[in-house]
Amino acid sequence: MITTPQHPKLSVMNFLSQVEFDYPAATSFASGRPSDRFFEMPRWLQSIGAFQEYDAARNGYDAAAALRRVAQYGRTNGIINDLVAKHLASDARLRCESENIIITNGCQEAISLLVQELCGERDVVLARDPTYTGITGAALGAGVSIEPVGDGDLAEALRETIARVRKAGKTPRLLYLIPDFDNPTGTVIPLAAREAILEIAREERVLILEDGTYSMFRFEGSRVESLAELDRHGSVIYLHTFSKTLCPSIRVGAAVVPAALFGDAESSRRLVNALSERKSYLAVNTSQINQAMVAGILLTEQFTLETTVSRARDFYRRNRDILTEELRAGLGAHARRVHWNRPEGGFFLVVQLPFAFGSEEMLTCANDYSVVVMPMSFFSLTNGHRSTVRLAYSNLDPSQLSVGAHRLARFILDRIGAN
Amino acid sequence: MITTPQHPKLSVMNFLSQVEFDYPAATSFASGRPSDRFFEMPRWLQSIGAFQEYDAARNGYDAAAALRRVAQYGRTNGIINDLVAKHLASDARLRCESENIIITNGCQEAISLLVQELCGERDVVLARDPTYTGITGAALGAGVSIEPVGDGDLAEALRETIARVRKAGKTPRLLYLIPDFDNPTGTVIPLAAREAILEIAREERVLILEDGTYSMFRFEGSRVESLAELDRHGSVIYLHTFSKTLCPSIRVGAAVVPAALFGDAESSRRLVNALSERKSYLAVNTSQINQAMVAGILLTEQFTLETTVSRARDFYRRNRDILTEELRAGLGAHARRVHWNRPEGGFFLVVQLPFAFGSEEMLTCANDYSVVVMPMSFFSLTNGHRSTVRLAYSNLDPSQLSVGAHRLARFILDRIGAN
Numbered sequence: 001m002i003t004t005p006q007h008p009k010l011s012v013m014n015f016l017s018q019v020e021f022d023y024p025a026a027t028s029f030a031s032g033r034p035s036d037r038f039f040e041m042p043r044w045l046q047s048i049g050a051f052q053e054y055d056a057a058r059n060g061y062d063a064a065a066a067l068r069r070v071a072q073y074g075r076t077n078g079i080i081n082d083l084v085a086k087h088l089a090s091d092a093r094l095r096c097e098s099e100n101i102i103i104t105n106g107c108q109e110a111i112s113l114l115v116q117e118l119c120g121e122r123d124v125v126l127a128r129d130p131t132y133t134g135i136t137g138a139a140l141g142a143g144v145s146i147e148p149v150g151d152g153d154l155a156e157a158l159r160e161t162i163a164r165v166r167k168a169g170k171t172p173r174l175l176y177l178i179p180d181f182d183n184p185t186g187t188v189i190p191l192a193a194r195e196a197i198l199e200i201a202r203e204e205r206v207l208i209l210e211d212g213t214y215s216m217f218r219f220e221g222s223r224v225e226s227l228a229e230l231d232r233h234g235s236v237i238y239l240h241t242f243s244k245t246l247c248p249s250i251r252v253g254a255a256v257v258p259a260a261l262f263g264d265a266e267s268s269r270r271l272v273n274a275l276s277e278r279k280s281y282l283a284v285n286t287s288q289i290n291q292a293m294v295a296g297i298l299l300t301e302q303f304t305l306e307t308t309v310s311r312a313r314d315f316y317r318r319n320r321d322i323l324t325e326e327l328r329a330g331l332g333a334h335a336r337r338v339h340w341n342r343p344e345g346g347f348f349l350v351v352q353l354p355f356a357f358g359s360e361e362m363l364t365c366a367n368d369y370s371v372v373v374m375p376m377s378f379f380s381l382t383n384g385h386r387s388t389v390r391l392a393y394s395n396l397d398p399s400q401l402s403v404g405a406h407r408l409a410r411f412i413l414d415r416i417g418a419n
Numbered sequence: 420m421i422t423t424p425q426h427p428k429l430s431v432m433n434f435l436s437q438v439e440f441d442y443p444a445a446t447s448f449a450s451g452r453p454s455d456r457f458f459e460m461p462r463w464l465q466s467i468g469a470f471q472e473y474d475a476a477r478n479g480y481d482a483a484a485a486l487r488r489v490a491q492y493g494r495t496n497g498i499i500n501d502l503v504a505k506h507l508a509s510d511a512r513l514r515c516e517s518e519n520i521i522i523t524n525g526c527q528e529a530i531s532l533l534v535q536e537l538c539g540e541r542d543v544v545l546a547r548d549p550t551y552t553g554i555t556g557a558a559l560g561a562g563v564s565i566e567p568v569g570d571g572d573l574a575e576a577l578r579e580t581i582a583r584v585r586k587a588g589k590t591p592r593l594l595y596l597i598p599d600f601d602n603p604t605g606t607v608i609p610l611a612a613r614e615a616i617l618e619i620a621r622e623e624r625v626l627i628l629e630d631g632t633y634s635m636f637r638f639e640g641s642r643v644e645s646l647a648e649l650d651r652h653g654s655v656i657y658l659h660t661f662s663k664t665l666c667p668s669i670r671v672g673a674a675v676v677p678a679a680l681f682g683d684a685e686s687s688r689r690l691v692n693a694l695s696e697r698k699s700y701l702a703v704n705t706s707q708i709n710q711a712m713v714a715g716i717l718l719t720e721q722f723t724l725e726t727t728v729s730r731a732r733d734f735y736r737r738n739r740d741i742l743t744e745e746l747r748a749g750l751g752a753h754a755r756r757v758h759w760n761r762p763e764g765g766f767f768l769v770v771q772l773p774f775a776f777g778s779e780e781m782l783t784c785a786n787d788y789s790v791v792v793m794p795m796s797f798f799s800l801t802n803g804h805r806s807t808v809r810l811a812y813s814n815l816d817p818s819q820l821s822v823g824a825h826r827l828a829r830f831i832l833d834r835i836g837a838n
Contacts, residue, residue, distance in 0.1 A: 031492065033491060033492055034491075036487040036488075036490060036491050039486075039490045039491075041487070041490050048464070067458075067460045067461070068455040068458050068460070069455075070460070070668060071455060071458045071460050071666035071668050072453075072458075072666065072668065073667040074668070105703075106703055108700065108701070108703045109701065112700060112701050112702070116560070134700060137700030138701075141535070141697055141700045141701070247490040247491065248490070248492040248703075249490050249492070249493070249704075249706050249707040250490075250706070250708065251702070251705075251708075277556070277560075278560055281531060281557045281560045282527070282531050282557075282560070283527055283528040283702065284527045284553075284667075284670070285670075287524075287668050287670040287706060287709055289464075289668050289669065289708070289709065290706055290709070293708075
């Protein structure tokens, strides 16, 4: 008999997708998908031509040869690294050499590669609680344990967690963070905390995986420098993706290894090579067709996706506002018993309820109120956060947001007996 | 300091690519790339439209909506499984249900997923010696040991290997085979051996990974039924790819789980779900843009790639003949001291030399004779096969083949002192 390892956490992502399939008529706040109204697929597919021309010119062959090269096997770490470096310089204010970039099948492959490459069985991945299920799954799937960094002051909690892990005879190896508009909490790590975290990373030799997925989606307030920008000690690997700025099925992301890992350039070079080898056995390389699309768009847009992103960002900001206003309206006088944050960007809102909300409540909402929301406990490493829910507002139209908010409000009112 | 695990075998693939970069002027028999002269990228990109129409019609929405759906996140296991099932029925004579198919980032991702999902630390992957470096890398990268099945009668050697593994307290879990036009040996496993292997797999509960990458490239002789076709006990997972029939950068492959794994349908269902979950944390899903391209081509071609493949196949057959003729001509009277097979299909020829051929000889050939060939020992799990080389003839023009064959012959003649 074939047996497969059972990881309780591994079932979350599939469980969630299933809920959406099971309730097609419900308004779904479940999944953090970019709005498809801004996808420009016909133009994006055409943009392969822009890369073709560019590649032909720089290599001195004709456009047909450039397209054949795109279709063939190629460099494991990618063929558009120099163009992505220019894009990162422009849109993430990140300076990096193209040889330190590994182009991946989305950000998720970068996460998996890094966890598999860097963590042995006595190593631990650290993450906030709640956190993105992609890091939890990547760690547990690789047989690596993941330890929650407690609430409260993040730097202080991080020190405590590291001490606890070391005391248990394990090594804290990686710290996964989404500093801008976190998934699932929507929060931003303040500058002072970022600086403190970097100092701890340096002292403790913990490598930070900074996931910049939502960084271009700031609605208001001042931009906070990224951990990679602030890093002076080679302690941050920056993770990038085009899934939200272009579209998810482009499946192109990147990992940026610092020039000198904890001050050691040779160590960086070795890590890039090791990731390259691991990637070659995981999936050979990232489709060069998709890389050519991304490259063509970057060439056409002078390396910045600011214009591409701006309309979607405005839409998401308005969605956040509509959602909170409609929730307030739906709850009426009882709104004061329910709390939510006002994220300065990103895709997610967190609602704190005056009662526990788990699988059962999720199913009740879906079955009886035609609204799907994610219990925050699904993202928790401690099975905590039992009375909060995550609402993704990115892929709903204003009318759907309004209907969904009122359905959720109705459920809340019924549950607290306010009729 | 970040340390990375060192696997000696993991360096082969990168070492090989480097050789090709280092000697751009040399004739390279190194890499088993399909010939790019048959790539039809412009038409293949257009074929996304055929899938769009099909998908719009079956779902009752317009073509623009279908394209937005392609661009969005989607089902982890793929969105073209039913079309791939029809293609497999037509071109691999394989009957399977679409829910047992997992669409992957090429065949390599399927291999990695299966090894990671099915093998624990006491499990062993079995493979022929020499074998494809992709299985070696996937196993060692996952911390799973790989055991060579000895030479001679394959079924007998398999029994002996299984007994030896069990005696060492380990469990033989997977057997990886390319039964048609093996990489790197070019050989075909005869029908009787296939039947014997299936019987052993059933008795010993060893799951066979049948890699069908080269199956459509038979030049002559009778087709041998695949292991998956012959399988009556649910002991074969069939691995499929479009990298050779279409082009490598399409990055679409598939794993087909049998309807009832060793007779147990529930076990199959669990494995499909487990692979789906693992895939979601490895790379979310396979780009739906690439899936739409494949699907559009399959729809246009009535699910068979026979016409698409036929011209390339004729080209490869002629290439095999040119290579062997030119080798013979170049070696002249000394040809009798050098032996090669006459593969009935595929991309690879094996040449047996009257002297050892390793890294040093490879570099001499590249530096002094401008010809790159792969020592077979690079593909060996035992560091054996020290006097054979692998010649890939698939991606060279007739004139290159001739030049390369004469350069290799010159090296051989010089080495055996026949001047």
